[in-house]
Amino acid sequence: MIYNIAILGASGYTGAELIRLIANHSHMKIKALGGNSKAGQSMASVFPHLRHLDLPDLVTMEEIDFSGIDLCFCALPHKTSQEVIAALPKNLKIVDLSADFRLRNPADYEKWYGNAHAALAQQEEAVYGLTEFYREEIRAARLVAGTGCNAATGQYALRPLIAAGVIDLDEIILDLKCAVSGAGRALKENLLHAELSEGYHAYAVGGTHRHLGEFDQEFSALAGRPVQVQFTPHLVPANRGILATCYVKGDAQAIHDTLKTAYAAEPFIEVLPFGEAPSTRHIRGSNFCHVGVCADRISGRAIVIAALDNLTKGSSGQALQNANLLLDIEETEGLMMAPLFP
Known part of the structure; x- marks a missing residue:
């Protein structure tokens, strides 16, 4: 069976990544591409690397007829997604890539994103989209809220350890x-080549990064009591990739064994041999996440490192993985491509 797909926000990086992935999907056909800022343009003119594909031109969202659409990906900015999704047909399956439905408590959304939640009814039905941990809930959902790319990386490293109680x-x-693509495609002075290259810097220092809302929500629910991690992100002059280094107290071998067991049946999570550390160069352009564990020289401490591609496993690949579940398609369909190297 072939399912008709719409992508809203198709002129951004995650929209383009969705198109790249769906191009190799056996059961999906892209029927509509929404991109208000570039409406009327062809995808070949907006993203020349997609010119070999037979794709519809970009249109405004108001021009899309959703009556023939089976599933819609929303790759829009936060706040915009709430307004758009609230107006979509109530029977339409939706995978949202924004931050608008990730936080279950509307007060938490207002705290971290600075504006009141504008789609409370949709928030009630939204399922958090970290696929490996919410698989059955996603299968039965109508609206799936994709995770933050940073939040996904940290959770792959830490969730099984918190659940098993093997770390402090x-x-x-x-x-x-x-990498810089995590900031989106909009023009920003601090992301110009001359401003960003040949260095990297910390940002949101001291606990102000919005993805902390997801860490607080998910880790506290797992532990059954409040858990707050100390988190500092750094922007590096690379196009793709996230590398999360977690410093924890616990037995390193037990930590590795816990992760190995937790992810034994997961097609996209690779736990490396004990003592090996992952690299973003080994997951680039793929839906894989590599996790490594190393013992620290200080007894009773360990370093857990996770690497994934922010545009694929951290966003659009995760979205397609969830869409496969929503449509009762093999979860790995369209996602088993090998990483790009070098």
């Missing part, structure tokens, strides 16, 4: 390096 919950430090 009050001693978690998360040092994260993320």
Whole structure:
């Protein structure tokens, strides 16, 4: 069976990544591409690397007829997604890539994103889209809320450890390096080549990064009590990739064994041999996440490192993985491509 797909926000990086992935999907056909700022243009003119594909031109969202659409990906900015999704047909399956439905408590959304939640009814039905941990809820959902790319990386490293109780919950430090595409495609002075290249810097220092809302929500629910990690992201002059280095208290071998067991049946999570550390160069352009564990020289401490591609496993690949579940398609369909190297 072939399912008709619409992508809203198709002129951004995650929209283009969705198109790249769906092009190799056996059961999906892209029927509509929404991109208000570039409406009327062809995808070949907006993204020349997609010129070989037979794609519809970009249109405004108001021009899309959703009556023939089976599933819609929303790759829009936060706040915009709430307004748009609230107006979509109530029977339409939706995978949202924005931050608008990730936080279950509307007060938390207002705290971290600075505006009141504008789609409370849709928030009630939204399922958090970290596929490996919410698989059955996603299968039965209508609206799936994709995770933040930083939040996904940190959770792949830490969730099984928190659930198993093998680390000290009050001693978690998360040092994260993320590539520039995570900031989106909009023109920003600090992301110009001359401003960004040949260096990297910390930002949102001291606990102001919005993805902390997801860490607080998910880790506290797992532990059954409040858990707050110390988290500092750094922007690096690379196009793709996230590397999360987690400093924890616990037995390193037990930590590795816990992760190995937790992810044994997961097609996209690779736990490396004990003592090996992952690299973003080994997951680039793929839906894989590599996790490594190393013992620290200080007894009773360990370093857990996770690497994924922010545009694929951290966003559009995760979205397609969830869409496969929503449509009762094999979860790995369209996603088993090998990473790009070098």
